[in-house]
Amino acid sequence: MAKDTETMLDNAIHILHEYPLCDRCLGRLFAWLGTGTTNEHRGDSIKLVLFMIGDELLRKGERSPAEDYIRTLAGNGMMSSARRLAKKEKITFQLIEKCHLCTIDQSIFDRIPKIVQHIEEKLEGFEFDTFLVGSIPQPRLVENQDEICAKFNLLNSEPLKSAFNRELGKAVYDKLAKEVEFEKPDIVIIYNMEKEKIRLQVNPIFIFGRYLKLKRGIPQSRWDCGRCRGRGCEECKGTGRRYPDSVSEYIGLPALKITKATRFKVHAAGREDIDALMLGEGRPFVLELSEPKKRDLNLVELERIINQEADGKVEVHDLEFSERSRAQHLKKDASENIKEYVAIIATEEKVSDDLLREAEKLFTEIDIEQRTPTRVAHRRSDLVRVKHIYQVRLKRDKGYKLRGSFKVQGGTYIKELISGDKGRTRPSLAEVLRTPCVCTELNVTAIYTEKPDHNA
Ligand SMILES: [Zn+2]
Ligand SMILES: [Zn+2]
Known part of the structure; x- marks a missing residue:
């Protein structure tokens, strides 16, 4: 187990002792340390310093610890300079090429040029300006990294997924010359590492x-x-x-x-x-x-x-x-908006002017109660809705007909406001005019998407 006093370098050689890691993946385990560089450069630098320590020990004649360093770097470190020195010094090592954190068959990072090519083919015919790359990482590789981080108490590592997305994103950007957009990209490209499949999410x-x-x-x-x-x-x-x-x-x-x-x-x-x-x-x-x-x-x-x-x-x-x-x-907002309607209303009996004025007065800034109309009951739940009526204006038309203009809260059922719908809407025009009323023609004439200022 790692001790608190151990430095990053101690950790690195211990990790390499147990696991084969490429430069990118070793660097990724310490990704939040040191800014302005890449994981690959981090890993390469760590290995170089470790190699220098090994070489120094060798020159001091401390053969056993020196051999340990060089064997580790030549084997799990996959370091060519360490391999050359090992051969020269006749230090045996295992030739390993498979990184524990990025390789199943081939390093996921080495696959990138091929993936970009597939992405390009998939995108053919799509017009877009911005994109974002995402991925579904290989579960085994994620588990492997979690295991190392827990075992060595590593607090500065970067997940495989984010490092891979960045690398793939860069490669796609270089190839397609389209902008990366994190908030609202036109297209999201998702690469599934395990299935080796690309899915496009083309945003509407x-x-x-x-x-x-x-x-x-x-x-x-x-x-x-x-x-x-x-x-x-x-x-x-x-x-x-x-x-x-x-x-x-x-x-x-x-x-x-x-x-x-x-x-x-x-x-x-x-x-x-x-x-x-x-x-x-x-x-x-x-x-x-x-x-x-x-x-x-x-x-x-x-x-x-x-x-x-x-x-x-x-x-x-x-x-x-x-x-x-x-x-x-x-x-x-649809049920909060103010809407205006014009309706032609047929009345059974002739209505006096006094009654028309009375109705206009009543239907000014009034809340009415509407139970779900019978005609829509099959698709809307049966309940009583309170709706606000701002204004009603009534004019005489031909015969027993009236021309009404209504300014009401969105969602008001105008036909029922007129007829009363057998008492399901109260009060109603029919009720106030004391004669059966039917809406024979209805037009929506205005929809206000923002509430007007009533005090104005
Ligand atoms: Zn790797
Ligand atoms: Zn049919």
């Missing part, structure tokens, strides 16, 4: 934008046929779909094609009903494209292509590159 790209829905009857996301679940049946005429198109497909499919991504997902700030239009500035969304081959996009061009292919049904604008966190915020 995120594009923020706003969409308009200019035609009714389009769901936000692809809606499969409920009967066959997308396989195709008689009911859906083999299409596998309940609706032929969707807002997300109008946005995502052209982008998928251009970037050669494997998948896409549209994260939106809430959703409008299938039969509602999305007007005004549009609904904020973040388009996520998985494993894209092309990342360097012209977003003006993308916007043009999406709008052209959507043919007036859906429109996007304000596209800009974004991040995952924005997609997460969109979803989180």
Whole structure:
């Protein structure tokens, strides 16, 4: 066992006595000592000093300890100068070439040029600016190092994985001339030492934008046929779909094609009903494209292509590159945002102006309670949500119809606010106007992603 008074050099010769180590791995055991150099240089220097000590002992005529040093360095130290001296002095040693900490068949470090070549082949066709190299180390080599560190009480060693990642990263950098990026690399290259396999983790790209829905009857996301679940049946005429198109497909499919991504997902700030239009500035969304081959996009061009292919049904604008966190915020904030709607309301009986004013007054800065509407109960849990209504304005339209504009907290069910949904939403417009009311047309006209200042 190592004693506290032992120096790094004492430790090094004791370790080499027991284990064959290359320069890199010997140096790595003392990696945090001495800055501004490499592990290889550290190991080489330690061995050289030990060799000098051995040589000095030899010259002093202290044959037995000298032989011990030289035999160790020529054998487990794999040191050519020690081997030459050993031969000259007729000191027997074992010819060892396999380092205990980096070699199974071949040193993992010597494999690097070959690995870089494979990485280059794997990366073909991928457009990227930044990368990061990672690895899954050979468990046996990790165990070997842990064992030596415990046995010799080494506190300044560097793990194989981090030393290898650095070396491989440097080699990839030299070959590809791309930047290393630790926080958000475009591509992470992971080398599995045991399986000798390279895995690419191509990070997604995120594009923020706003969409308009200019035609009714389009769901936000692809809606499969409920009967066959997308396989195709008689009911859906083999299409596998309940609706032929969707807002997300109008946005995502052209982008998928251009970037050669494997998948896409549209994260939106809430959703409008299938039969509602999305007007005004549009609904904020973040388009996520998985494993894209092309990342360097012209977003003006993308916007043009999406709008052209959507043919007036859906429109996007304000596209800009974004991040995952924005997609997460969109979803989180959706129920806090303020939204504006315009609705056409059919009333069963004629409503007096006084009653309209009364309703406007009541629905000013008021909290309402909405139990999950019957029409969405199959996909949302049944509970009572409290929603804030900022403002309602009611105007007379043709016949018994009203035109209502609503400024409400995100997540408010407007159709139910109008009809009352058999008492599940309270208070409701129908309740206050004292006549059954039905929303016959609904448009979203504004979504505020940041809360306006109410005091202003
Ligand atoms: Zn080694
Ligand atoms: Zn079907």
